[in-house]
Amino acid sequence: MLFDVRPKEDRKDLYDRDKEVDEIKESIDRKVWIAVYGMRRVGKTSVVNVAVNESRYIVIKLNLMRIYDPKKKKYPKTSFVSLFLESINEAVKKYTLGGRLIRFVSNVLGIDENSFIDFNLVKIRPRLKKFRGEDVSSTIRELDLLAGDNKRTLVLIFDEAQELMKVNGINFSSVFHDIYDYCKNTTVIFTGSSVGILENMLKDLEYEKPFFGRFIRRIKIERFNEQLSRDFLLKGFAEEGVTVQEDVINDALRRFDGIPGWLTFFGSEYSFRIRHGEKQVNVDDIEKMTVEEVRKEVKDFILGTQSPERYSAAILALDRLGGKGSAADVTKVVSSILGNVPEPRIYEILNRLVNMGFIEKENEEYSLPKDEPDRKGLVLAAKDVMSLVT
Numbered sequence: 001m002l003f004d005v006r007p008k009e010d011r012k013d014l015y016d017r018d019k020e021v022d023e024i025k026e027s028i029d030r031k032v033w034i035a036v037y038g039m040r041r042v043g044k045t046s047v048v049n050v051a052v053n054e055s056r057y058i059v060i061k062l063n064l065m066r067i068y069d070p071k072k073k074k075y076p077k078t079s080f081v082s083l084f085l086e087s088i089n090e091a092v093k094k095y096t097l098g099g100r101l102i103r104f105v106s107n108v109l110g111i112d113e114n115s116f117i118d119f120n121l122v123k124i125r126p127r128l129k130k131f132r133g134e135d136v137s138s139t140i141r142e143l144d145l146l147a148g149d150n151k152r153t154l155v156l157i158f159d160e161a162q163e164l165m166k167v168n169g170i171n172f173s174s175v176f177h178d179i180y181d182y183c184k185n186t187t188v189i190f191t192g193s194s195v196g197i198l199e200n201m202l203k204d205l206e207y208e209k210p211f212f213g214r215f216i217r218r219i220k221i222e223r224f225n226e227q228l229s230r231d232f233l234l235k236g237f238a239e240e241g242v243t244v245q246e247d248v249i250n251d252a253l254r255r256f257d258g259i260p261g262w263l264t265f266f267g268s269e270y271s272f273r274i275r276h277g278e279k280q281v282n283v284d285d286i287e288k289m290t291v292e293e294v295r296k297e298v299k300d301f302i303l304g305t306q307s308p309e310r311y312s313a314a315i316l317a318l319d320r321l322g323g324k325g326s327a328a329d330v331t332k333v334v335s336s337i338l339g340n341v342p343e344p345r346i347y348e349i350l351n352r353l354v355n356m357g358f359i360e361k362e363n364e365e366y367s368l369p370k371d372e373p374d375r376k377g378l379v380l381a382a383k384d385v386m387s388l389v390t
């Protein structure tokens with residue numbers, strides 16, 4: 001179903017994106033590493049899921065959102081190791097991989113093989129500290145061998161890969177170089193919404209020991225244009241068996257600005273309400289739900305920064321400037337709110353917001369997002385924080 005709000009897994013549920021899916025498959029088959037970029041809710045996870053849904057691949061998926069915490073600057077090594085082992089365990093079950101891999105992991109942990117197979121947390125948790133970066137590399141080498149023996153390709157997915165840089169105690173540069181040098185049946189896929197931060201991470205990985213000219217292919221997922229958005233909504237509603245007036249569709253297109261995640265949420269919620277007897281669905285209500293989601297997300301982020309007040313003031317300044325302005329414009333407005341703040345500081349804050357994908361930047365001009373959920377959610381979060389800290 002097109003309006004299923006979870007990330008898609010099956011080709012038939014994914015609208016459009018043939019080109020991106022093909023590019024990813026071809027890269028995997030040629031063992032070219034990939035970084036999949038795009039703004040929040042544009043469909044990165046779905047596109048990658050669908051592309052790797054093939055029996056010729058063995059897929060290990062690390063969803064780093066599971067360790068994400070905006071309040072933490074660093075994550076302990078054990079959070080990552082736990083996620084890693086859980087993903088390995090899932091793969092062991094899904095692909096019935098056994099033998100050496102299980103023996104190796106349980107050996108390093110110092111537990112019996114059944115405890116790892118059953119993923120017995122009581123036994124595993126106290127041992128997580130023993131698992132080092134080198135052991136992560138060795139586990140992947142074992143998987144690579146298994147994949148080779150089975151004439152398959154190992155695909156390692158790091159979803160929201162920028163979070164790796166916050167993990168203490170594991171040298172990922174060295175882990176990835178090891179994979180690159182020794183794992184000939186393996187392809188790595190990085191995805192991330194924080195475009196700038198993901199790019200910085202890739203640079204960091206290449207910095208210590210360059211990837212010898214190896215090209216990590218960048219694949220950008222764009223939002224839908226108006227025509228695709230309209231067609232997506234029409235097909236989705238047809239699938240749901242729900243009739244929708246054209247002005248409702250036009251209204252949704254204006255509010256959600258081609259962002260697949262919002263269009264999907266809108267379609268799903270609208271259909272649900274019609275099916276449950278609402279005659280006149282209030283689209284404002286549905287939009288409010290999306291605004292609240294962004295509001296909470298941004299608020300958590302701002303409160304986790306060094307200067308919540310300045311971040312909030314910068315966002316409010318952009319709003320007062322009619323949604324866009326230069327760093328100098330924003331600095332003037334911020335200074336009128338908080339007293340003098342140096343422009344380089346505001347410049348830094350604005351770029352961080354761009355890196356996080358919360359605002360946009362074009363030719364030294366910063367702007368609030370055009371879709372209602374992101375724009376309103378951002379501004380409300382800034383207001384919330386202002387009222388908390390002042």
Ligand SMILES: Nc1ncnc2c1ncn2[C@@H]1O[C@H](COP(=O)(O)OP(=O)(O)OP(=O)(O)O)[C@@H](O)[C@H]1O
Pocket residue numbers: 002004005006007008013014015016017038039040041042043044045046047193260261262264265
């Ligand atoms: N091409 C598409 N066809 C159908 N549904 C889609 C498509 N792209 C995204 N979606 C839907 O949009 C929502 C967001 O998709 P997904 O989680 O894949 O995006 P993402 O870019 O990984 O988001 P996030 O930034 O939250 O990680 C989900 O509900 C998903 O089902």
Ligand SMILES: [Mg+2]
Pocket residue numbers: 044045046159
């Ligand atoms: Mg995602």
